[in-house]
Amino acid sequence: MAKVQVLNVAVLDNPSPFGNPFQFEITFECMEDLPEDLEWKIIYVGSAESEEYDQTLDSVLVGPVPAGRHMFVFQADAPNTGLIPESDAVGVTVALITCTYNGQEFIRIGYYVNNEYTDPELRENPPIKPDYTQLQRNILASNPRVTRFHINWDGCSDKMEDSENVDPSPNSSSSSSMVPSSCLAGKALPVGLLSGNSMDCL
């Protein structure tokens, strides 16, 4: 069983203008004192088409982590717009929070992110070149997709045991109407470093 359980992730400052930093308040619980730091990352999926547009917005070390319940706010700058394909600027994409211990990823939390113009005029007739100043980012905070991986907590061995896949909400595909199911299916998978694990996002 994982030594670290993520209890809650609260998305702060949401919705917000596209250029605002991401803020996640993460509450987690640790079963026993961890000798090493946890490494948290926020990955912004620039384009559903290819992982080459994935941006790691930031990574932080969190520690020391004694046994108990802890919380922190993970703030990361907004994605570099220059790295986002223009065609993918508006619409639904994914932001991922991952956590690794000793280089092994044990949890991946995915959020759908909807970027759209607040101005109805622009919404109707979006400019060809996206105007990021006018874009609003809306993270679908109520529907995190959590994937947990079974890792070796006691050593830094790179051996991965069988993965645990918690896809908690079988009904969510119907509930989230804004998800363009065709383009995101399977997308989240190659983002990660661990090809051995599956994350059936949808």
Next chain:
Amino acid sequence: MKLLKPSWVSHNGKPIFSVDIHPDGTKFATGGQGEDSGKVVIWNMAPVLREEDEKNVNIPKMLCQMDNHLACVNCVRWSNTGLYLASGGDDKLVMVWKRAAFIGPSTVFGSSSKLANVEQWRCVTILRNHTGDVMDVAWSPHDVWLASCSVDNTIVIWNARKFPEIVASLKGHTGLVKGLTWDPVGKYIASQADDHSLKVWRTMDWQQETNITKPFNECGGTTHVLRLSWSPDGQYLVSAHAMNNSGPTAQIIERDGWKTNMDFVGHRKAVTVVKFNPKIFKKKQRNGSSPKPSCPYCCCAVGSKDRSLSVWLTSLKRPLVVIHDLFDKSIMDISWTLNGLGILVCSMDGTVAYLNFSQDELGDPLNEDEKNAIHQNIYGKSLAITTEAQLSTTIIENPEMLKYQQERQRAEQANHRMTHEAQAHKLTSVVNGESLEDIRKNLLKKQVETRTADGRRRITPLCIAQLDTGDFSPALFNSVPILPGSASQLTSQLSSDSNTATSNLDPLSTPLGSKASSLNTTAMKSNLLLTTSTKMEPMKALDSRFTERSKVMPGVTISMAGLTPKALDVEKRKKGRPRKMDAKMMMPVSHQTFQQVRPVPVSTEPPVYLEVENDVSAVSGAKLSQLRCSREGREWDTLLPSRVITAAGSSDVVAVACEDRMLSVFSACGRRLLPAILLPAPMSALHCAGFYVMALTACATLSVWDVQKQSAVVKNESLQTILSGTECTVSQSLLTQQGVPVIGLSNGKSYCFNSSLETWNLIADKQDSLVQCADFKNCISSQDAPVSQGPLALTQGHNLNAGRLASRLSSTPHHLQHGMTLVFLENQLASALTLRSSTEYHYWLLIYARFLVTEGSDYRLRELCKDLLGPVHKSAGSAWEPTTLGLRKRDLLRELLPVIGQNLRFQRLFTEYQDQLELLGNK
């Protein structure tokens, strides 16, 4: 009989493999397949029992769900106390859960179910050992052990008081082990496996008692589980899937000779689970019917792959009831309520059924007394003595007692409330009274963010709650290692083989008793360090000591193997001693460094160092040695005409023994207190404690002097008495603060010299089976600090494991166990008295009293009280001493009375002495 299928008890349609009702009957657990993991759910029992509760939306149905198992959960079992829940699953793990009181409702993050967990159950231990799916888990009677069996063909017995310690791994099955059951009296555990066998194992030595194969030879195919069960009277063991004449049966195995003559027949497919009702019943007496004395009988539920359930009474030839088509798939598990009238059944089809019987149908359940009486009849005094239940019917006879009992209850409740409040407090006001909400608002600003050396951001998370996993702290005695800092008396070793374990006891002193604690208790330890540096860091010296010493003192022993003791002794001495000297001489500069490390971490006393430098200066051909002592920054030194062999000190005196057999004694400030004492033989071990100096010479004689009174406490007493006839050597010696010398021998026995009786008294024997079998764990109150520092604890050391073997309760008959514990405790008391160790006396007296109270030893308790109270009226002829070891006996009695009051059986004793004490107090 009523039958209910609560549709809300489900794992979203996934199979439910196991069900277990909490001992208090208010909730039950189910285990099975979750979405993509194993799932354990704890449900509220009330909506199952009462329709109005089921309809009441304010009454939660699900209390908690745990998705922590990585794969399907095959078994969930509550401990007998109900404090813990154990679950085993396909992920090869056994998890032990405990309710966490301080955390409010929460959901599983990311889970689809937005239902909050009403109760928080947290995994406190993960037991990893199995290499395959865990199929069944079972708590032993009294929750001493937890057993788990697996498809890896093994059964693992875990120490439930000290997880994750493994007591035993039972190997012998050649197929997947799919069911476990403990003998209700704890003597055996039985397992059933796919290898067509049922094995019974002894808990005494964890060896196989019997292997039953005949009824299983015909068994074909596999059943998912083979949950067998032992009858509550212990007389019958009923297997799951067995075959008789190609019909599936549940085989009845008699405890007496493991005979297999009977079985439960009738199921059309394999029996998956058998579960005995925890109650023993007797026939319901109807008015008017002839009062025929009927035999008590048991009740057993059998579930099968044929989806039907049968309930049997051992007094009937046919089943009481058979229910077909209760489920769509095989029955997987059955659990009875503790009152024996309800039963929960779960099935592979993911549903659960509840059956409720009336007493008319099953009979009158025997109460605990009657059940115990049966156990006692069969097995002697039962282990399942539940004093509380027995006494619930006792009438409180006097107001004092009533008051006391009520106070006790109130105190318990208050205690309970306090812990709750404290926990609630912990949750709401986390840091400096700030609420969680306040913290959250400012978390980003407040959290500490640093940069690591390579420039990365590092956030220190804010701890908002501690984990409350306290209950699994290991048993008292195991958890108190005798640290170098806690030894109460300085000791020195004469034997070279003792520098592993016993050397821990070495050099340090600690306040013993209230008097000593205020003093600067310092003690010094002679160390023979071969080093070129004149001064050493204390810790370094400590470290190196263990290695150095073993080189330096090979075979410095006192041995009296047969011959004329003295002569041989000296010879042996010489053999040993010169080698040490040789070693020293080889070193260009040899120093002896003595150091004193602060006794107790909390004490404010500065350490005292003794340092000896031999051959420091040559004055006209004579070599002098220097003794230097530093205490609280003040130093003094003195010169000695001969080489120093050993030195020791206490807060009051410093003693130095030289090569020329002279013993010099100095005051704490370096004043010579006595002219040099000429010893009959070279010094072997020297100790100081308070104003006492103890000398053990190479010719095996012992002397203790009281420097303050200038008198001999022990005069040249030969060790021949304790050494003769044995091949052993002196492995340890120490002097208590009260001037009682203690000699530990290599055979594990320790003696102290009683100067008033002038006898050697045995105070510890590591081979003593009484020590190992005495079971007084229940009598140790959590409030008592374990005494690990007294001389008694020191000499007995780790060996005193509070009944290491005793937890194998069943291996010895109860009365024997009881006797052994009694003898052991009395030994402890007497030893503490002889050693004049008041803290230890007090400690053991309380344990002894608790033991007498729980075991109901009336006479002994009365005698104890009588002695403590003494004569009420002063009479000249009375030899009664009002104090013992500086403790007032009547104060002790006052302390014991609440203990006595705990057992209502002793209420008269309680009242009697309470009154007398009050009377005396008024005078």
